[in-house]
Amino acid sequence: MSSLPHPPLRPAPPAASHGWYWMLPRVAVVLFLLAITALIGWLHEQDREDQRQAMISDVLWMEQDLRFHLDRNAELMAQLGRERLERQLDAYAFELRARNLIANGHGLVAVEPQDSSVVDDPDLAGPARLASQLGRPVYLPPHLIGGDVHFDVLVPLGSDEGWVRGRYAISQMLAQSIPWWFAERYKLDVIDNVETVLASKSKVDARQDELSYALSFDPPGHGLRLRVTAYHTETRLLPALLVATIVCLAMAMLWSMWALRRHLARRLEAEQALRAEHAFRSAMENSLVIGLRARDLEGRITHVNTAFCRMVGWSERELMAMRPPMPYWAPEQAEEIRALHDEILQGGALSHEAIELKFVRRNGERFDVLITEAPLVDADGRHVGWMSSVQDITERKQAEELYRQQQEKMAFTGRLITMGEMASTLAHELNQPLSAISSYSTACLNMLEHGQADAGELREPLARMNAQARRAGTIIRRVHEFVRRSEPKRLPCSLNHVVEEAVGLIEADARKRDIRISTSLAGQLPDVRADRVMMEQVLLNLIRNGMDAMADVDAGRRRLLIQTSADGSGVQVAVRDHGRGIAPDLGDKLFAPFFTTKPDGMGMGLNICRSIVELHHGRLWYENADGGGTVFIMKLPIDA
Ligand code: ADP
Numbered sequence: 001m002s003s004l005p006h007p008p009l010r011p012a013p014p015a016a017s018h019g020w021y022w023m024l025p026r027v028a029v030v031l032f033l034l035a036i037t038a039l040i041g042w043l044h045e046q047d048r049e050d051q052r053q054a055m056i057s058d059v060l061w062m063e064q065d066l067r068f069h070l071d072r073n074a075e076l077m078a079q080l081g082r083e084r085l086e087r088q089l090d091a092y093a094f095e096l097r098a099r100n101l102i103a104n105g106h107g108l109v110a111v112e113p114q115d116s117s118v119v120d121d122p123d124l125a126g127p128a129r130l131a132s133q134l135g136r137p138v139y140l141p142p143h144l145i146g147g148d149v150h151f152d153v154l155v156p157l158g159s160d161e162g163w164v165r166g167r168y169a170i171s172q173m174l175a176q177s178i179p180w181w182f183a184e185r186y187k188l189d190v191i192d193n194v195e196t197v198l199a200s201k202s203k204v205d206a207r208q209d210e211l212s213y214a215l216s217f218d219p220p221g222h223g224l225r226l227r228v229t230a231y232h233t234e235t236r237l238l239p240a241l242l243v244a245t246i247v248c249l250a251m252a253m254l255w256s257m258w259a260l261r262r263h264l265a266r267r268l269e270a271e272q273a274l275r276a277e278h279a280f281r282s283a284m285e286n287s288l289v290i291g292l293r294a295r296d297l298e299g300r301i302t303h304v305n306t307a308f309c310r311m312v313g314w315s316e317r318e319l320m321a322m323r324p325p326m327p328y329w330a331p332e333q334a335e336e337i338r339a340l341h342d343e344i345l346q347g348g349a350l351s352h353e354a355i356e357l358k359f360v361r362r363n364g365e366r367f368d369v370l371i372t373e374a375p376l377v378d379a380d381g382r383h384v385g386w387m388s389s390v391q392d393i394t395e396r397k398q399a400e401e402l403y404r405q406q407q408e409k410m411a412f413t414g415r416l417i418t419m420g421e422m423a424s425t426l427a428h429e430l431n432q433p434l435s436a437i438s439s440y441s442t443a444c445l446n447m448l449e450h451g452q453a454d455a456g457e458l459r460e461p462l463a464r465m466n467a468q469a470r471r472a473g474t475i476i477r478r479v480h481e482f483v484r485r486s487e488p489k490r491l492p493c494s495l496n497h498v499v500e501e502a503v504g505l506i507e508a509d510a511r512k513r514d515i516r517i518s519t520s521l522a523g524q525l526p527d528v529r530a531d532r533v534m535m536e537q538v539l540l541n542l543i544r545n546g547m548d549a550m551a552d553v554d555a556g557r558r559r560l561l562i563q564t565s566a567d568g569s570g571v572q573v574a575v576r577d578h579g580r581g582i583a584p585d586l587g588d589k590l591f592a593p594f595f596t597t598k599p600d601g602m603g604m605g606l607n608i609c610r611s612i613v614e615l616h617h618g619r620l621w622y623e624n625a626d627g628g629g630t631v632f633i634m635k636l637p638i639d640a
Contacts, residue, residue, distance in 0.1 A: 107173020
């Protein structure tokens with residue numbers, strides 16, 4: 001298919017015009033993403049909460065452990081103190097036992113007995129009394145010794161009987177009491193109430209956003225707190241896998257939706273382009289003045305354009321699937337069209353060859369159409385039917401008819417002019433037989449009056465009279481036939497006969513001008529299909545032109561030869577004169593209307609002759625004859 005230029009195609013309008021259902025997938029995707037994010041967030045929070053709970057229980061355990069060690073140390077110190085008080089231990093033994101206690105004491109760095117003089121120490125008096133009153137150890141505020149934070153404990157041995165004073169180094173306590181697995185997971189700090197770190201289990205800092213928990217470190221109290229920060233949150237495999245799977249699936253879903261959307265957009269674009277192309281082609285087809293009709297292999301109409309519907313007067317809906325005989329076939333041609341139709345369907349179609357037919361409109365009006373049939377081949381190269389272009393040629397036919405009538409009128413006028421010019425000669429020609437008849441009849445009458453006439457004597461003048469009357473009749477018939485106005489009838493006719501008739505008409509004129517007309521007629525000349533009178537008119541014109549051309553030449557040269565001959569391509573008549581010839585610069589001007597070199601000429605003769613010959617699908621031309629003069633040749637195709 002040839003590509004025709006057509007207007008640029010516009011892109012598809014935005015999806016908004018497709019309605020709310022186009023928004024639904026987007027909203028669903030956004031909601032889905034929100035739900036997935038919320039789920040992942042919730043799972044993450046849940047995980048952190050679990051880890052936080054685990055951390056809290058670890059911290060509580062650790063705090064319990066520390067408290068246990070502090071309480072146990074206090075008990076051991078009380079026992080040691082009491083034994084010293086009851087004199088079971090001397091100073092050396094106490095020292096040994098105290099060292100032993102310090103060695104396993106979970107941060108304990110010093111143990112020493114305190115007697116009642118302690119109440120004189122302003123720093124220790126209060127706590128010592130409090131411990132005695134409560135009957136349990138009292139811890140003193142932390143203080144710095146040599147860069148390390150320490151705190152003391154006063155363990156009462158009875159009411160104001162004595163005390164044992166223990167000292168803990170917090171960093172040592174942490175180093176000795178915290179198990180390795182705890183230190184691996186968490187950073188442990190001992191902080192005061194203004195968040196100053198007094199001691200740490202590890203020097204490695206934890207990240208800020210990691211889990212952290214603080215609880216008061218009591219005992220020893222005094223605002224001390226234990227702060228635990230997880231080094232890293234543990235990622236559990238199953239939930240992580242689950243989340244990863246959900247994220248992957250969500251991504252895959254988003255990708256497939258995006259791909260689907262892109263595919264849809266492309267399809268929509270292609271559809272739009274196709275629609276625009278279709279609309280453009282339909283518009284082109286509908287603006288055609290030529291009717292288009294498609295038929296399937298069984299002759300059913302499968303498509304018609306607007307021009308065809310306008311031509312025949314049936315709507316597209318009515319014409320669709322119509323089968324022959326079609327209502328627009330002219331009844332008088334129905335059989336012929338049917339045969340043609342069947343021939344086309346059988347594949348013997350005269351494809352690309354135009355056929356002229358008569359169609360009838362729905363209102364009964366007849367019109368001429370020119371139909372060109374061609375096989376309809378689909379995109380796969382299959383022959384699926386027939387495509388016809390139907391052209392209304394009524395106007396052309398009418399114009400042709402008008403032209404033909406004008407030509408005919410012109411030819412008729414031409415004949416009248418010729419006759420006008422020949423009138424005096426013909427009158428003279430007719431006068432001869434008429435005066436002969438008159439003389440013969442006078443002689444016969446005289447013979448009858450004088451009683452001399454017998455049948456034998458009368459026979460001869462009467463026979464001559466008859467011959468002269470026949471001659472006059474022939475002349476009149478020829479003139480009558482020549483000028484008679486009738487429809488051109490193209491019938492098989494012999495050009496030899498036409499030549500004889502024409503010569504019969506003009507020979508009187510030729511005689512008058514001292515011109516000798518001779519003929520050389522071919523025997524067995526094939527007939528041509530022509531209007532005899534028109535052919536005679538052509539010949540008469542050529543003969544008269546030849547005679548005019550010889551007006552100035554010597555009487556001895558005034559010879560005109562008419563020759564007929566035939567070859568494979570047609571029959572021809574040549575009219576050869578011995579006149580002055582035709583100047584080479586005149587060329588085809590001779591055949592133009594109103595071209596003449598004669599003072600009284602009209603210049604229409606050759607123009608009419610050429611029109612007549614061409615009407616008969618023949619050719620008229622001239623050549624310079626050997627030995628001077630011109631030969632005009634008319635060639636007509638043989639009547640098939
Ligand atoms: P008309 O005879 O009225 O002039 P035609 O159309 O018959 O018109 O001829 C046109 C011109 O062609 C003539 O005037 C003449 O000059 C030239 N012509 C025609 N036939 C011959 C011929 N046989 N020999 C020379 N000239 C010719």
